[in-house]
Amino acid sequence: MRHGTDVRVEAVRCFEAGYAEKAVGRMLGxxxxxxxxxxxxxxxxxxxxxxxxxxxxxxxxLKVEAAKAVIEGRMTKPAAMKAYGLRSKT
Incomplete structure:
Protein backbone atom coordinates (compact mmCIF):
# COMPACT_ATOMS: atom_id res chain seq x y z
CA MET A 1 0.00 0.00 0.00
CA ARG A 2 1.74 3.14 -1.20
CA HIS A 3 -0.20 5.50 1.05
CA GLY A 4 -0.71 4.29 4.58
CA THR A 5 -3.95 3.47 6.29
CA ASP A 6 -3.75 6.66 8.33
CA VAL A 7 -3.74 8.79 5.16
CA ARG A 8 -6.67 6.84 3.74
CA VAL A 9 -8.65 7.20 6.98
CA GLU A 10 -8.08 10.94 6.87
CA ALA A 11 -9.14 11.03 3.20
CA VAL A 12 -12.41 9.30 4.10
CA ARG A 13 -12.99 11.82 6.87
CA CYS A 14 -12.41 14.66 4.40
CA PHE A 15 -14.71 13.14 1.77
CA GLU A 16 -17.42 12.67 4.39
CA ALA A 17 -16.99 16.34 5.33
CA GLY A 18 -17.59 17.29 1.70
CA TYR A 19 -14.09 18.22 0.57
CA ALA A 20 -13.24 17.75 -3.11
CA GLU A 21 -10.14 16.05 -4.49
CA LYS A 22 -8.00 19.19 -4.82
CA ALA A 23 -8.51 20.17 -1.20
CA VAL A 24 -7.92 16.62 0.02
CA GLY A 25 -4.75 16.36 -2.05
CA ARG A 26 -3.39 19.58 -0.57
CA MET A 27 -4.37 18.75 3.00
CA LEU A 28 -2.91 15.25 2.92
CA GLY A 29 0.10 15.93 0.71
CA LEU A 62 -18.23 -9.33 -16.48
CA LYS A 63 -16.46 -6.25 -17.84
CA VAL A 64 -18.45 -6.41 -21.07
CA GLU A 65 -21.76 -6.72 -19.22
CA ALA A 66 -20.92 -3.75 -16.96
CA ALA A 67 -19.81 -1.63 -19.92
CA LYS A 68 -22.95 -2.58 -21.84
CA ALA A 69 -25.14 -1.48 -18.92
CA VAL A 70 -23.44 1.92 -18.90
CA ILE A 71 -23.47 2.41 -22.67
CA GLU A 72 -27.13 1.44 -22.96
CA GLY A 73 -27.99 3.93 -20.23
CA ARG A 74 -29.30 1.37 -17.76
CA MET A 75 -26.70 2.37 -15.14
CA THR A 76 -24.24 5.10 -14.34
CA LYS A 77 -20.57 4.14 -14.04
CA PRO A 78 -20.66 4.22 -10.22
CA ALA A 79 -23.86 2.13 -10.15
CA ALA A 80 -22.34 -0.44 -12.52
CA MET A 81 -19.14 -0.57 -10.46
CA LYS A 82 -21.16 -1.32 -7.35
CA ALA A 83 -23.54 -3.78 -9.00
CA TYR A 84 -20.76 -5.78 -10.66
CA GLY A 85 -18.22 -5.45 -7.85
CA LEU A 86 -15.67 -3.58 -9.96
CA ARG A 87 -13.17 -1.26 -8.31
CA SER A 88 -11.71 0.29 -11.46
CA LYS A 89 -13.78 2.78 -13.39
CA THR A 90 -12.01 1.82 -16.61
Missing part, protein backbone atom coordinates in the same frame (compact mmCIF):
# COMPACT_ATOMS: atom_id res chain seq x y z
CA UNK A 30 -0.96 13.49 -2.00
CA UNK A 31 -1.40 14.09 -5.69
CA UNK A 32 -4.73 15.36 -6.95
CA UNK A 33 -4.82 12.35 -9.29
CA UNK A 34 -4.71 9.93 -6.35
CA UNK A 35 -7.28 11.96 -4.43
CA UNK A 36 -9.55 11.98 -7.50
CA UNK A 37 -9.31 8.18 -7.84
CA UNK A 38 -10.02 7.72 -4.16
CA UNK A 39 -13.00 10.08 -4.29
CA UNK A 40 -14.44 8.23 -7.27
CA UNK A 41 -14.01 4.86 -5.52
CA UNK A 42 -15.46 6.32 -2.31
CA UNK A 43 -18.54 7.63 -4.10
CA UNK A 44 -19.05 4.46 -6.13
CA UNK A 45 -18.24 1.77 -3.57
CA UNK A 46 -18.05 3.39 -0.16
CA UNK A 47 -15.19 4.01 2.22
CA UNK A 48 -14.18 0.33 2.31
CA UNK A 49 -12.96 0.66 -1.30
CA UNK A 50 -10.07 2.87 -0.16
CA UNK A 51 -8.69 0.09 2.02
CA UNK A 52 -8.70 -2.70 -0.57
CA UNK A 53 -5.22 -3.07 -1.95
CA UNK A 54 -3.85 -5.20 -4.70
CA UNK A 55 -4.77 -5.58 -8.32
CA UNK A 56 -7.95 -7.42 -9.18
CA UNK A 57 -8.59 -9.12 -12.46
CA UNK A 58 -12.12 -9.50 -13.70
CA UNK A 59 -13.55 -11.93 -16.25
CA UNK A 60 -13.97 -10.44 -19.71
CA UNK A 61 -17.70 -11.25 -19.73
Missing amino acids: ISVTIARKWLYAYRALGKEALFVTGHNTYPHE
Whole structure:
Protein backbone atom coordinates (compact mmCIF):
# COMPACT_ATOMS: atom_id res chain seq x y z
CA MET A 1 0.00 0.00 0.00
CA ARG A 2 1.74 3.14 -1.20
CA HIS A 3 -0.20 5.50 1.05
CA GLY A 4 -0.71 4.29 4.58
CA THR A 5 -3.95 3.47 6.29
CA ASP A 6 -3.75 6.66 8.33
CA VAL A 7 -3.74 8.79 5.16
CA ARG A 8 -6.67 6.84 3.74
CA VAL A 9 -8.65 7.20 6.98
CA GLU A 10 -8.08 10.94 6.87
CA ALA A 11 -9.14 11.03 3.20
CA VAL A 12 -12.41 9.30 4.10
CA ARG A 13 -12.99 11.82 6.87
CA CYS A 14 -12.41 14.66 4.40
CA PHE A 15 -14.71 13.14 1.77
CA GLU A 16 -17.42 12.67 4.39
CA ALA A 17 -16.99 16.34 5.33
CA GLY A 18 -17.59 17.29 1.70
CA TYR A 19 -14.09 18.22 0.57
CA ALA A 20 -13.24 17.75 -3.11
CA GLU A 21 -10.14 16.05 -4.49
CA LYS A 22 -8.00 19.19 -4.82
CA ALA A 23 -8.51 20.17 -1.20
CA VAL A 24 -7.92 16.62 0.02
CA GLY A 25 -4.75 16.36 -2.05
CA ARG A 26 -3.39 19.58 -0.57
CA MET A 27 -4.37 18.75 3.00
CA LEU A 28 -2.91 15.25 2.92
CA GLY A 29 0.10 15.93 0.71
CA ILE A 30 -0.96 13.49 -2.00
CA SER A 31 -1.40 14.09 -5.69
CA VAL A 32 -4.73 15.36 -6.95
CA THR A 33 -4.82 12.35 -9.29
CA ILE A 34 -4.71 9.93 -6.35
CA ALA A 35 -7.28 11.96 -4.43
CA ARG A 36 -9.55 11.98 -7.50
CA LYS A 37 -9.31 8.18 -7.84
CA TRP A 38 -10.02 7.72 -4.16
CA LEU A 39 -13.00 10.08 -4.29
CA TYR A 40 -14.44 8.23 -7.27
CA ALA A 41 -14.01 4.86 -5.52
CA TYR A 42 -15.46 6.32 -2.31
CA ARG A 43 -18.54 7.63 -4.10
CA ALA A 44 -19.05 4.46 -6.13
CA LEU A 45 -18.24 1.77 -3.57
CA GLY A 46 -18.05 3.39 -0.16
CA LYS A 47 -15.19 4.01 2.22
CA GLU A 48 -14.18 0.33 2.31
CA ALA A 49 -12.96 0.66 -1.30
CA LEU A 50 -10.07 2.87 -0.16
CA PHE A 51 -8.69 0.09 2.02
CA VAL A 52 -8.70 -2.70 -0.57
CA THR A 53 -5.22 -3.07 -1.95
CA GLY A 54 -3.85 -5.20 -4.70
CA HIS A 55 -4.77 -5.58 -8.32
CA ASN A 56 -7.95 -7.42 -9.18
CA THR A 57 -8.59 -9.12 -12.46
CA TYR A 58 -12.12 -9.50 -13.70
CA PRO A 59 -13.55 -11.93 -16.25
CA HIS A 60 -13.97 -10.44 -19.71
CA GLU A 61 -17.70 -11.25 -19.73
CA LEU A 62 -18.23 -9.33 -16.48
CA LYS A 63 -16.46 -6.25 -17.84
CA VAL A 64 -18.45 -6.41 -21.07
CA GLU A 65 -21.76 -6.72 -19.22
CA ALA A 66 -20.92 -3.75 -16.96
CA ALA A 67 -19.81 -1.63 -19.92
CA LYS A 68 -22.95 -2.58 -21.84
CA ALA A 69 -25.14 -1.48 -18.92
CA VAL A 70 -23.44 1.92 -18.90
CA ILE A 71 -23.47 2.41 -22.67
CA GLU A 72 -27.13 1.44 -22.96
CA GLY A 73 -27.99 3.93 -20.23
CA ARG A 74 -29.30 1.37 -17.76
CA MET A 75 -26.70 2.37 -15.14
CA THR A 76 -24.24 5.10 -14.34
CA LYS A 77 -20.57 4.14 -14.04
CA PRO A 78 -20.66 4.22 -10.22
CA ALA A 79 -23.86 2.13 -10.15
CA ALA A 80 -22.34 -0.44 -12.52
CA MET A 81 -19.14 -0.57 -10.46
CA LYS A 82 -21.16 -1.32 -7.35
CA ALA A 83 -23.54 -3.78 -9.00
CA TYR A 84 -20.76 -5.78 -10.66
CA GLY A 85 -18.22 -5.45 -7.85
CA LEU A 86 -15.67 -3.58 -9.96
CA ARG A 87 -13.17 -1.26 -8.31
CA SER A 88 -11.71 0.29 -11.46
CA LYS A 89 -13.78 2.78 -13.39
CA THR A 90 -12.01 1.82 -16.61
